[in-house]
Amino acid sequence: MTNCRSFRLVLVVGLATLVATACAGDDSASEVSVSGVVTEVTGDLSVVSPFVVLDGDGDSHLFYPEQGLLFLGGPLAHLRDHVLSGERVTVIFEETSDGRLIAVLVEHQDDENHGRTG
Amino acid sequence: MKRAMIVALALALLSAACGDAKDPLVGIRASTDPAVGDGRLVFAVSELDGTRRGSPDEIVTVMASPLDEPDRSVEAVAEFTWIVQDVTGLYIAQVPFDTAGLWQIDFGISTGEETDSFLIDIQAEPLGIAVGEKAPVVATPTLDDMTLPELTTDPNPRLAMYRLSLDEALTNGRMTVVVFATPAFCTSATCGPLLDQVKGMADLAPDVDFIHLEVYQGFDDPTFSPSGEFLTPAVVAFGLVTEPWVFVMDESGVVVSRLDGILGAGELERILGVEAVGG
Numbered sequence: 001m002t003n004c005r006s007f008r009l010v011l012v013v014g015l016a017t018l019v020a021t022a023c024a025g026d027d028s029a030s031e032v033s034v035s036g037v038v039t040e041v042t043g044d045l046s047v048v049s050p051f052v053v054l055d056g057d058g059d060s061h062l063f064y065p066e067q068g069l070l071f072l073g074g075p076l077a078h079l080r081d082h083v084l085s086g087e088r089v090t091v092i093f094e095e096t097s098d099g100r101l102i103a104v105l106v107e108h109q110d111d112e113n114h115g116r117t118g
Numbered sequence: 119m120k121r122a123m124i125v126a127l128a129l130a131l132l133s134a135a136c137g138d139a140k141d142p143l144v145g146i147r148a149s150t151d152p153a154v155g156d157g158r159l160v161f162a163v164s165e166l167d168g169t170r171r172g173s174p175d176e177i178v179t180v181m182a183s184p185l186d187e188p189d190r191s192v193e194a195v196a197e198f199t200w201i202v203q204d205v206t207g208l209y210i211a212q213v214p215f216d217t218a219g220l221w222q223i224d225f226g227i228s229t230g231e232e233t234d235s236f237l238i239d240i241q242a243e244p245l246g247i248a249v250g251e252k253a254p255v256v257a258t259p260t261l262d263d264m265t266l267p268e269l270t271t272d273p274n275p276r277l278a279m280y281r282l283s284l285d286e287a288l289t290n291g292r293m294t295v296v297v298f299a300t301p302a303f304c305t306s307a308t309c310g311p312l313l314d315q316v317k318g319m320a321d322l323a324p325d326v327d328f329i330h331l332e333v334y335q336g337f338d339d340p341t342f343s344p345s346g347e348f349l350t351p352a353v354v355a356f357g358l359v360t361e362p363w364v365f366v367m368d369e370s371g372v373v374v375s376r377l378d379g380i381l382g383a384g385e386l387e388r389i390l391g392v393e394a395v396g397g
Contacts, residue, residue, distance in 0.1 A: 036168050037146075037164065037168035037170075039146050040147075043359075044346075044359035044360070045333060045346065045349060045353065045358065045359060045360065045361060046345055046346025046347075046349070047346070054164075054166075054167075054168050055167075055168070056167045056168060057167070058141060058166035058167055070344075073303075074302075074303030074344055075303055075344035075345070077344075077360065077361075078303055078304070080150070080360055080379075081304065083146065083148050083162075084148050084160075084162075084201060084208060084379050084380060085201055085202070085206055086146075086162060086164065086168070086170040086206050087206075088168065
């Protein structure tokens with residue numbers, strides 16, 4: 001009987017651990033990315049406010065940059081160069097509960113994946 | 119069975135028809151700080167998936183209308199300029215924006231493809247120094263004050279562009295070309311070529327003073343960051359909200375042209391009245 005209880009306890013703890021791990025996995029999966037071309041950058045040389053990326057499916061995404069976000073070590077304002085050149089970028093972002101997309105990393109697109117990934 | 123085949127055939131036909139229908143081309147506005155009286159419209163033509171279009175062979179015409187006066191429109195032919203030769207480029211059109219507010223830009227392309235219009239918000243006055251205004255007479259550091267690496271992040275600087283302070287240039291009775299650019303933070307193919315184009319012009323216009331000014335200062339400061347705190351006084355005085363920019367001032371220091379982002383083929387040559395290279 002004691003052995004049976006111990007087994008049940010181990011089973012419960014094991015299941016709880018599995019659930020916790022699965023939930024942690026869900027959190028990391030909530031960080032998603034979009035690749036595409038930058039079509040609009042608002043703000044100035046000091047601060048960039050929202051910017052828009054047009055993805056490979058023709059959908060536009062409005063991103064709000066995370067505080068202090070740089071672009072390849074330089075000012076985020078240089079995203080505007082990419083409006084001129086049409087070079088593709090990848091934006092890694094988090095979605096807030098009110099649906100805002102917060103950009104946490106912007107980098108040159110390094111593959112041919114032009115869509116949204118999760 | 120027969121009905122199922124008819125449905126399948128109809129679906130196949132529908133699918134084929136949809137496959138042939140191409141999405142319209144879109145225009146992507148690249149001008150910043152557009153204002154009444156400054157008719158330089160820079161834009162890209164793109165497929166809906168972001169693939170850039172355009173070449174000197176794809177002629178683009180622009181029809182611009184104030185959104186609240188759709189019956190009034192002006193037309194212009196846009197000139198194509200490569201940013202990276204044979205890879206990507208932009209169109210530049212001279213559009214006489216004469217009222218502030220939203221303007222609808224319709225464009226046609228010589229390939230006959232469908233296009234979608236786009237909007238541009240024309241301000242009554244630009245945020246930066248406007249054409250016709252006196253340029254701010256700002257003292258800027260020269261080789262007399264600093265070493266070359268302190269003055270510029272250009273890996274191939276032209277020394278002559280760092281010998282004259284802006285305040286001297288604007289008051290010496292010669293035309294002045296100032297390029298604001300920061301090659302150190304250049305992350306794309308655009309800003310380097312702009313500065314190189316201006317450097318190349320200096321030999322063609324010996325009677326004009328050419329000055330390169332960085333956008334940020336204090337690169338040696340351990341707390342340096344490319345932020346508003348480190349903008350140079352000249353950038354602040356010119357009211358720049360983006361870069362790169364080229365400003366052309368006449369002999370009395372009045373702004374005659376402000377060129378945003380890129381230079382069209384022969385554009386600066388025409389402003390300065392010199393013969394284009396190979397032209």
